[in-house]
Amino acid sequence: RILHFIHLNLHQSGHSAIGILDMSIDALNLGTRENIATITEETPIIDALNLFAKKRISALPIVDKDGVVIDIYAKYDVINLARERTYTNLSIPVKTALSYRSSDFEGVQTCRLTDTLGEIINKIIRANVHRLIIVDGARRLQGILSLSDILSMLVR
Amino acid sequence: RILHFIHLNLHQSGHSAIGILDMSIDALNLGTRENIATITEETPIIDALNLFAKKRISALPIVDKDGVVIDIYAKYDVINLARERTYTNLSIPVKTALSYRSSDFEGVQTCRLTDTLGEIINKIIRANVHRLIIVDGARRLQGILSLSDILSMLVR
Ligand SMILES: Nc1ncnc2c1ncn2[C@@H]1O[C@H](COP(=O)(O)O)[C@@H](O)[C@H]1O
Ligand SMILES: Nc1ncnc2c1ncn2[C@@H]1O[C@H](COP(=O)(O)O)[C@@H](O)[C@H]1O
Numbered sequence: 073r074i075l076h077f078i079h080l081n082l083h084q085s086g087h088s089a090i091g092i093l094d095m096s097i098d099a100l101n102l103g104t105r106e107n108i109a110t111i112t113e114e115t116p117i118i119d120a121l122n123l124f125a126k127k128r129i130s131a132l133p134i135v136d137k138d139g140v141v142i143d144i145y146a147k148y149d150v151i152n153l154a155r156e157r158t159y160t161n162l163s164i165p166v167k168t169a170l171s172y173r174s175s176d177f178e179g180v181q182t183c184r185l186t187d188t189l190g191e192i193i194n195k196i197i198r199a200n201v202h203r204l205i206i207v208d209g210a211r212r213l214q215g216i217l218s219l220s221d222i223l224s225m226l227v228r
Numbered sequence: 229r230i231l232h233f234i235h236l237n238l239h240q241s242g243h244s245a246i247g248i249l250d251m252s253i254d255a256l257n258l259g260t261r262e263n264i265a266t267i268t269e270e271t272p273i274i275d276a277l278n279l280f281a282k283k284r285i286s287a288l289p290i291v292d293k294d295g296v297v298i299d300i301y302a303k304y305d306v307i308n309l310a311r312e313r314t315y316t317n318l319s320i321p322v323k324t325a326l327s328y329r330s331s332d333f334e335g336v337q338t339c340r341l342t343d344t345l346g347e348i349i350n351k352i353i354r355a356n357v358h359r360l361i362i363v364d365g366a367r368r369l370q371g372i373l374s375l376s377d378i379l380s381m382l383v384r
Contacts, residue, residue, distance in 0.1 A: 121383045125376070128284060147375055151352055196307055219303055227277045
């Protein structure tokens with residue numbers, strides 16, 4: 073049924089519908105691959121807030137010193153943080169803030185450049201997330217693919 | 229506990245913490261009040277997608293001919309739409325697309341210009357939404373107050 077949706081849409085918007093869901097996001101050049109804003113576990117919360125505000129993005133991959141993606145900090149986590157009383161100020165590191173994240177957090181959702189658009193859409197729906205972090209085989213950050221990128225493709 | 233969070237943050241960012249949570253969003257001049265992008269129930273889905281992409285916003289209030297807010301169409305609804313097989317193309321009106329929305333949708337979350345920041349934050353957390361639609365006593369559209377607006381206040 074997703075196939076049906078995208079087929080029709082891509083057709084409408086002038087793309088050839090044939091096979092596009094079977095194309096990799098790499099081939100489709102989908103998502104942001106350069107100048108990805110990231111943070112580490114040690115980044116103060118206030119710096120993450122500033123990145124959200126200035127870059128107008130809704131999530132920041134958390135990477136280790138080797139560029140391996142270990143978690144994600146999303147704009148929405150900030151308001152969740154407000155539920156907790158166990159921190160003191162915005163200079164605390166992201167790590168401390170996330171230690172209070174509710175236990176139903178399923179972990180950061182990733183994808184590969186070789187994944188097809190069809191696989192990506194299924195994953196976004198299943199995980200109920202706004203974006204997937206694109207990683208390589210060693211889980212190093214390659215980019216971000218957000219709902220915004222898929223929408224842009226549909227309307228261009 | 230939210231009081232605690234905001235108190236500290238506003239203090240840190242140079243605001244006086246005293247009473248700010250008891251101030252109305254009107255007094256705080258919080259949220260977007262002008263040039264609100266809206267749609268009607270008859271707006272074709274493709275037009276809504278174009279507004280998301282061009283204006284870089286994540287939701288559109290659905291208003292009737294008197295400017296009364298009757299629903300909301302969010303960027304996320306587009307991927308949910310893909311779950312359904314009952315529509316045919318992107319020229320269908322928003323109304324038809326939303327008729328397939330899952331039954332756990334709680335309705336559009338609104339607030340008033342006279343609501344205090346404290347009330348707003350509680351409502352956003354309770355409803356687990358990204359923004360509230362600001363309405364007047366007759367439920368006519370007055371503006372939008374999003375998580376982005378609260379974050380901007382914290383960092384400025
Ligand atoms: N942390 C990030 N760094 C750079 N670009 C991003 C980041 N997060 C999202 N984007 C891109 O910014 C646009 C808006 O994404 P979003 O905020 O998720 O709607 C999309 O083109 C994303 O690929
Ligand atoms: N439909 C809309 N029309 C105009 N401004 C909006 C709309 N939705 C959100 N905004 C504003 O755009 C900014 C980003 O909001 P958001 O996309 O919800 O993160 C915030 O300043 C909102 O107040």
